[in-house]
Amino acid sequence: MSGERERVPVLDEPVPVLEGPPGGGARRFWSVRRVPAALVALAILAVAGLLLYDIAAVRAGRPGMRWRRALADDLATRPLDNVWVLLVALAVMALGLWLLVLAVTPGLRAVLPMRRGAGPVRAGLGRKAVEIVLRDRAMTVTGVQSVRVRVRRSKAVVRAVAHFRELTDVLADLEATLDDAVEELGLARPPQVSVHVVRPARKG
Template sequence: MSEPVKESAPGGEPAGPPGAEPDGSASDAADRPPPGTAEEEGAAGRFWSRRRVPAGLLALVVAAGAGLLLFDIASVRAGRPAMRWRRSLADELASRPLDDVWVSAGAAAAVLVGAWLVVLAVTPGLRNLLPMRRRADATGVRAGLDRDAAELVLRDRAVAVSGVQSVRVRVRRSRVAVRAESHFRELEEVRSDLHTALGDGIRELGLARRPALSVRVRRPARKG
């Protein structure tokens, strides 16, 4: 797995240490730098998924249903009786009341399928692909960073901090959540070092939208 190309970034921002909680864990801290200019941030939209599988399945179902219905209508126009399934369906729709269980279940299923298709149509998808900054001299090129790769890079930075025994990193579009355990050193010192190291790491990822940083450090749970 290739790591993202590192770009020059300003030095780490100082972070004031928050107060410790009663259970001995350091409280959450958020690093939300002020937005820069359009050239600095390199505004870039999210990648849109092609969604070939849902589109293909929907097209196949619609084509099969339309073809079967047109064949039956053509048969009726030619003087042959309608298919049994269409006569049965027409009789059921004419005789069943609207508050029937099967009618309500069919309507609910149709609403759910329609809502699912609308959501697929208006949302980008590809949540695991984070858009990166766009350079002014590369207008025709778009770059993205896999979310798992970003988590691996930041985790490597976190475990390199002195005092960190284990760490868990979760990267989202708007927030990077870090949960670490420290077996020695003061929790506030470890949290401050993690905040600085991961803040630099997030900047060097080159993401179009820099996520906020949340760091929480605690002691390992005692066994026995």
């Protein structure tokens, strides 16, 4: 063996957090969602701190905060069909629905799950990595000048520019090459490849 170390590929996506029992089908990876959780925790901490301070001040014989007394008086006299009450209620409801959606959906749409083996380990490929692989494989086809690849969950759109050869021949070779490339990636749900081949735009 040579003295060179074996190169280990580095993933461009963070290691996902798995939730739920191991096994099953090709489930998506669950996002950690640190930012929404941190924002909600900070908001609750701030509101709880203010209320706790106000309650302690009232218990100590001092008057409550002016903003809380003004808010309580305003809410006691303002009708429920007021525009501002309705707007605040809609905003709170939208925020609650957004948090519910985050709680019940996996997230990490940029990570495509790979086929599982016999072990409990799950693997995934980032969409950018899949796009790079498909673009590099498409550039190996004779006649292809440039390629743009856009990968989604269930579809990969490939737009190629061919500067010689018949477009139908280039299209056939691209479809065969990209189908093989997608199969070699080992994705649990291989995206459907849609290939478009055009001639270079004429200058002038």
